[in-house]
Amino acid sequence: MTSLQFLDIARNSISGVLPNSMDHLTSLLYLDLSYNNITGPLPPFLGRFTSLINLYSLKQIFLSYNALKMEISSEWQPPFRLERAAFASYWFSSSFSRAWYLNISNNQVHGGLPANMESMSLQQLFLGSNQLSGPVVPMPMSLTILDLSRNYLSGYLS
Structure with a gap:
């Protein structure tokens, strides 16, 4: 599914960690994973912008109401400019x-x-x-x- 641009799987009962196979979604423009039971750290491929094309064009990301852990290096410079993002306040x-x-x-x-x-x-x-x-x-x-x-x-x- 390398040509997939819109992925919305919000408000389901999806659980577990995000699979590394998502790194093939190189055309992704919109991502909504909110209101699921996704756990664990965000996969490393989301932060390794040098090897990913999809982060350059990422415009919207919704990750709220999951149990994700996000670790960002102080040297990391995002290659994208989000237009919309949703994170739960906690x-x-x-x-x-x-x-x-x-x-x-x-x-x-x-x-x-x-x-x-x-x-x-x-x-x-x-x-x-x-x-x-x-x-x-x-x-x-x-x-x-x-x-x-x-x-x-x-x-x-x-």
Whole structure:
């Protein structure tokens, strides 16, 4: 299925780890695996962008409400520019719990900020120029740089 561009298997009872055979989906533009019972780490082929064509054109990814573990090297530079992504709020803070730098600015990220960001280790957080809305949640005490500019957030900084 190397010409497959759209893969939506959301809201099923799919369990286990993602198979390495998915690395053959080199034309994939849309991926929605949310609301399943997928476990384990994301397969290494998703992060080895030098050997994959599909990540260059990936526009949308939905992984929320699974039990995936995401490990990202600080040197990794994604070769794609996502237009849409969905991660459950608990997943966001646990996946990036040890990250000290996170830049998701200049994308089209919508929704609210995860409620439990305060427990993260972030020192630099860039979320500017997105479509975030809702209240500003408590931020990590370790932050030295915070950019929430050009969004639709409201309320008080705490």
